Amino acid sequence: MSRTPYPPSYYAASANPAPDRPPLQGAVETDVCVIGAGYTGISAALFLLEQGYRVTVLEAAKVGFGASGRNGGQMVNSYSRDLDVVEKQVGPEQARLLGEMAFEGGRIIRERIQRYGIRCDLKDGGVFAAVTAKQLAQLEQQKKLWERYGYHQLELLDTDAMRGVVNTELYAGGMLDRGSGHIHPLNLVLGEADAVESLGGVIHEQSAVLQVEQGEHPVVRTVQGQVRARFVVVAGNAYLGDLLPPLAARSMPCGTQVVATAPLGEELAHSLLPQDYCVEDCNYLLDYYRLSADKRLIFGGGVVYGARDPADIEALIRPNLVRTFPQLREVQIDYAWTGNFLLTLSRLPQLGRLGSNIYYSQGCSGHGVTFTHVAGRVLAEAIRGQAERFDAFAALPHYPFPGGRLLRVPLTALGAWYYQLRDRLGW
Incomplete structure (x- = not known):
């Protein structure tokens, strides 16, 4: 077998x-x-x-x-x-x-x-990173919304405070969730x-x-x-x-890609993420990253609709990694993998x-x-x-994807392209 x-x-x-x-x-x-x-x-x-x-x-x-x-x-x-x-x-x-x-x-x-x-390897604390001022304003509204439901572990971060959490000039600010974390x-x-x-x-x-x-x-x-x-x-x-067609009809497998760098060493790792929080940005197709216990940067992002395995995962992820941390331009990628999640x-x-x-x-x-x-x-x-x-x-309420099994991938990808364009233009 x-x-x-x-x-x-x-x-x-x-x-x-x-x-x-x-x-x-x-x-x-x-x-x-x-x-x-x-x-x-x-x-x-x-x-x-x-x-x-x-x-x-x-x-x-x-x-x-x-x-x-x-x-x-x-x-x-x-x-x-x-x-x-x-x-x-x-x-x-x-x-x-x-x-x-x-x-x-x-x-x-x-x-x-x-x-x-x-x-x-449980570590406490996660950060939502705002790429634009509009996203930062949305985080302010998210904080009020979550607090209305009794959740009070959030702290807004301005540009300077954000630089104390993640060493990049990419973000306009962010929000720390002390009840989040990574494992x-x-x-x-x-x-x-x-x-x-x-x-x-x-x-x-x-x-x-x-x-x-x-x-x-x-x-x-x-x-x-x-x-x-x-x-x-x-x-x-x-x-x-x-296995159960009624469940498959209302969902779609999607792939996301992740890489892990070579160990960065204590000094470089601490310079990138001084508080050792995990981070995800607020874009529609978001990037997310954190440090492992042995001080690698684990960096992921991107979506492949329909869950196909990309031919070159590193080529998809490295540009965003370097855009976030230019100081890692020459870093070695030791591992690159893809995994599927289910989208509704x-x-x-x-x-x-x-x-x-x-x-x-x-x-x-x-x-x-x-x-x-x-x-x-x-x-x-x-x-x-x-x-x-x-x-x-x-x-x-849950609905089947428009276009059925045949067209759900291209139609969803088209919608994602629209939102990705909005992120890039700051709409």
């Missing part, structure tokens, strides 16, 4: 030791079968195990193989579309619930790290997977799901086995494929139910590190019969 390894990323090269978990073989019965061993699936499994459920997790490749083990490692609050957009779509009670959950993910991650002793993303999910197993959960890697038979007791089939369960949690996100038309996550006992969460649209941990808790609550918060997400 062929085995799918991790992609050659910095995270895979620096991951904590992890066991090879055997593929599913034969027939198994459990309370909950989770499809996907990324943040969403592992988070849901952990919450369910803490409540006494029996849980079996099926993963097509390795724990954290997808976006959970390849992302920029930034813990960013709220959703890919902010709460002002949510407020325009839903009633006040639904908006209140969604607003409260917008700042919960980072707390869950910190609780998990402390409770289970997870070694993932080694693969080590986080590996640590959470260890926690799942410590509570009696079972994880099968190299166990791609071929079929989900719905019914009173759903059956999830792989090449070599099957799991019969009371409930199923579908957490495949951008790597789910067409609304840019808001999709949670729902197929039938009475198949639950799903998908479409974080680039804000997955924190939201997936909220989703895991909300899915577990719904399975336990406490569905108020689940229903707040499930009631969000």
Whole structure:
């Protein structure tokens, strides 16, 4: 049987030791079968195990193989579309619930790290960087909006203060979120997977799901086995494929690119990011970066709609890296990789139910590190019969992409080009 390894990323090269978990073989019965061993699936499994459920997790490749083990490692609050957009779509009670959950993910991650002793290089603090005065004014409005929902860990930064956070002349200012932070993303999910197993959960890697038979007791089939369960949690996100066509029709896989430089050394690294915060800019197609524990600059950005792997990732990322930090013009790139995330038309996550006992969460649209941990808790609550918060997400309107499967990529890319042009012109 062929085995799918991790992609050659910095995270895979620096991951904590992890066991090879055997593929599913034969027939198994459990309370909950989770499809996907990324943040969403592992988070849901952990919450369910803490409540006494029996849980079996099926993963097509390795724990954290997808976006959970390849992302920029930034813990960013709220959703890919902010709460002002949510407020325009839903009633006040639904908006209140969604607003409260917008700042919960980072707390869950910190609780998990402390409770289970997870070694993932947690560092506190993240910065939204404004390239233009207009973006800085938008950050001022964002601060007021988040504070209206009871979140008071934000500090606006003028041009001089911003230079004390990131050593570049690129930004007009920014906003510090002290409740944000950054982690080694693969080590986080590996640590959470260890926690799942410590509570009696079972994880099968190299166990791609071929079929989900719905019914009173759903059956999830792989090449070599099957799991019969009371409930199923579908957490495949951008790597789910067409396993469940109703989910694929309302979302689109997209690729983002990340590079890691050679180690910069303490002095140069400190000169670039003196506070060791992570940073993301406010452009529509944004850049994001941070320092690793061994003082590499991890720099990502760009979107490839339809999730094609670019031929030369470094050529896509290096120009923006150098534009941000001209002092790194000659820096060596040691690692370059791509990973897929799942985009929805609304840019808001999709949670729902197929039938009475198949639950799903998908479409974080680039804000997955924190939201997936909220989703895991909300899915577990719904399975336990406490569905108020689940229903707040499930009631969000979601639509198929214009043009269907054939035209969704070019039409979305055209829209992104328009917003990118606005960023460049400062509109």
